[in-house]
Amino acid sequence: MDSFLREKDYLLSELSDLRFKYDELVGKNHHISLEKDQIVNILGDLCELNKEDEGNDQISCNTSAIIDLCFHIIKGQNRPYSRASNVDVEMFERIQSLLYVRDQGLILYEDMLKEELLIRSYISKLSNELKVVSKEIVALKEERSSLLQDIERSEEKTAMLRDKLSMAVKKGKGLVQDRDNLKGLLNEKNSKIEH
Numbered sequence: 223m224d225s226f227l228r229e230k231d232y233l234l235s236e237l238s239d240l241r242f243k244y245d246e247l248v249g250k251n252h253h254i255s256l257e258k259d260q261i262v263n264i265l266g267d268l269c270e271l272n273k274e275d276e277g278n279d280q281i282s283c284n285t286s287a288i289i290d291l292c293f294h295i296i297k298g299q300n301r302p303y304s305r306a307s308n309v310d311v312e313m314f315e316r317i318q319s320l321l322y323v324r325d326q327g328l329i330l331y332e333d334m335l336k337e338e339l340l341i342r343s344y345i346s347k348l349s350n351e352l353k354v355v356s357k358e359i360v361a362l363k364e365e366r367s368s369l370l371q372d373i374e375r376s377e378e379k380t381a382m383l384r385d386k387l388s389m390a391v392k393k394g395k396g397l398v399q400d401r402d403n404l405k406g407l408l409n410e411k412n413s414k415i416e417h
Contacts, residue, residue, distance in 0.1 A: 229352065230349075230352045230356065233345055233348050233349050233352060234349065236345055237342070237345045237346070237349060240338060240341055240342050240345060241342070243338060244335070244338045244339075244342065247331055247334055247335050247338060248335070250331055251328065251331045251332070251335065254324055254327055254328045254331060255328065257324055258321065258324050258325065258328065261317060261320060261321045261324065262321070264317065
């Protein structure tokens with residue numbers, strides 16, 4: 223019973239810790255997403271990408287496409303959606319590097335979130351199993367208590383029966399002795415009558 227309670231407390235503590243970590247990861251994930259969106263918007267502005275232009279709405283939602291577009295603008299290649307730009311190459315490379323790092327961080331956090339969800343699901347399953355076991359233990363304790371009461375009552379009845387039996391044996395011995403005494407008196411009287 224104690225081991226189950228200790229395991230239950232441990233699992234509840236783990237669940238609480240995982241919930242905290244999960245909430246923390248969700249917050250970081252949200253923060254990274256916001257930073258990524260800001261960087262994408264900055265890149266879009268630097269590339270003078272007009273989201274209302276036909277075909278550019280899909281590009282504006284695609285990080286790789288924006289990086290590719292900026293790269294081609296910097297190289298001076300002609301594209302239907304490219305425009306002249308004074309983008310600083312060094313600044314662009316820094317933004318590109320930062321964006322890549324943020325993307326990798328986001329992927330990592332998404333993987334961690336999936337793993338945390340699996341762990342939380344497993345902990346929740348164990349917690350539910352522990353609740354079932356705890357209920358079974360309570361039921362067994364109640365059954366044990368009931369059986370102990372039955373045993374106690376049986377022992378009381380047995381003790382009463384022993385007392386009654388002991389009294390009956392004493393009475394029986396007394397009756398046997400009385401019978402023997404009566405036989406002795408009867409024999410004496412018979413012998414007096416004969417003489």
